[in-house]
Amino acid sequence: EAQVTQNPRYLITVTGKKLTVTCSQNMNHEYMSWYRQDPGLGLRQIYYSMNVEVTDKGDVPEGYKVSRKEKRNFPLILESPSPNQTSLYFCAITGGIDQPQHFGDGTRLSIL
Amino acid sequence: SQQGEEDPQALSIQEGENATMNCSYKTSINNLQWYRQNSGRGLVHLILIRSNEREKHSGRLRVTLDTSKKSSSLLITASRAADTASYFCATDYYGNNRLAFGKGNQVVVIP
Numbered sequence: 392e393a394q395v396t397q398n399p400r401y402l403i404t405v406t407g408k409k410l411t412v413t414c415s416q417n418m419n420h421e422y423m424s425w426y427r428q429d430p431g432l433g434l435r436q437i438y439y440s441m442n443v444e445v446t447d448k449g450d451v452p453e454g455y456k457v458s459r460k461e462k463r464n465f466p467l468i469l470e471s472p473s474p475n476q477t478s479l480y481f482c483a484i485t486g487g488i489d490q491p492q493h494f495g496d497g498t499r500l501s502i503l
Numbered sequence: 504s505q506q507g508e509e510d511p512q513a514l515s516i517q518e519g520e521n522a523t524m525n526c527s528y529k530t531s532i533n534n535l536q537w538y539r540q541n542s543g544r545g546l547v548h549l550i551l552i553r554s555n556e557r558e559k560h561s562g563r564l565r566v567t568l569d570t571s572k573k574s575s576s577l578l579i580t581a582s583r584a585a586d587t588a589s590y591f592c593a594t595d596y597y598g599n600n601r602l603a604f605g606k607g608n609q610v611v612v613i614p
Contacts, residue, residue, distance in 0.1 A: 395545075422600050433591065433606040434546075441599070449601070481545060485600050489534055491548035492602065499543075 393418045395495035397482050403501040404472060412467045412498045414482030422485045423465040424449065424492075425457065427478040434481065440465055472502045515611045522579040524608045526592035527572075533595045535568055536602065537577050540589045549577070549590075584614045 394417045404410055416423065424439035426449075436449030440459040454476055456468040469476060479499050483492040516522050526535070534553045538546040550566045552559045552575065559566045565578040579586055589609050593602040 424601075426604075431606065434593075434604040436601060436603075439601060450603075479543075483546075488600065489551065489553060489595075490600075491536060491551050492546075492600070493548070494538075494545035496545045497543070 393420075393484065393493035395482055395484055395493055397480075397495035397498045399498060400496065401499050403503065405503050406473055407471050410469050410472060410500075412469075412480060412482075412500070414465045414467065414495060415463050416465075416484045417463075418484060418486065418493075419462060420484040420486050421462065422487070423459070424483050425455070425465070425467045426481045426483065427451065427476075428481065428497075429478050437467065437480075469500075472500075474502045476500065477502045512606070513609045513611075515613065516582055518582060518584055518612055518614050520582055522582050522586070522610050522612070524577045524590055524592075524610070526575045526577070526605055528575075528592075528594045528596070528603075529573065530596055532570075533597070535566075535575050536593045536595070537564075537566060537575075538591045538593060538604075540591065540607070542588075546591065579610075582610075582612045584612050586610060587612045 396415050398413045421442045425437040426434040428434045435451045437455050438457040440446040481497050482495045485492045536551045537549040540546045550561050552566050552568045563580045568575045589607045591607045593604045
C-alpha cells in the first residue's frame with residue numbers, strides 16, 4: 392500500500408524563518424508533487440517532479456523551492472515564509488500516466 | 504490554469520438517498536479523477552475515468568464522462584453517514600499526471 396509521509400504535520404512559525412516540509416514515499420514512484428489547499432480555492436499545484444533531479448513549476452510556485460536528489464524524498468522549502476503561505480500542504484505520488492495519486496495526510500502551516 | 508468546477512458546491516441529504524455531483528472542465532483531458540477528503544485529512548482516490556471511457560463503477564460509486572460537453576458526474580448510491588466528506592474532481596489535461604482540481608463539493612449525509 393502506498394504511503395506518503397509528511398513532516399511536520401503542524402507548524403506555526405514567523406515571517407522570514409526558513410522552513411522545510413519533508414515528504415517521503417515507500418513506492419519507488421517517479422512522480423511526486425506538492426499542492427496547497429486554501430478555502431474556496433481548492434488544491435493548486437506548487438511544484439512537481441517526474442524523476443530524480445527533474446522538477447518543474449506548477450501553478451503557484453512563487454516563494455517555494457523543491458529538490459529531488461533521491462527518488463524517495465521530495466522536500467518543499469520555504470526560504471523566507473510570508474503570511475500568505477499559511478495553508479494546508481499536501482505531497483502526492485503517482486505510479487504513472489492514468490494512475491491515481493496518493494496523498495499524504497497534509498501539513499498545516501501558519502506563518503505569523 | 505484550467506480547473507474542474509463542481510456543481511453543486513454543497514449538498515445535504517438523508518442517509519439512504521443518492522447524491523449526485525457534477526464537474527465541468529474547459530479543455531481536452533487525458534483522464535478525470537474523483538477524490539474524497541474527510542475534514543482536514545488527505546485526499547483519497549475514488550475513481551479514474553479515461554477520456555475514451557463513458558462510465559465507470561466502483562461499489563456504490565458511478566462516474567460518467569461526457570467529453571463532448573466537457574463534464575463528468577459522480578453518483579453515490581444509498582448514501583451513508585460515513586460518506587460525509589468533500590469531493591473533488593481533477594483533470595489530467597497535460598497527460599503527464601499534472602492534475603487541475605476543482606474547488607470541491609461538500610456532502611453531508613444526515614443519519
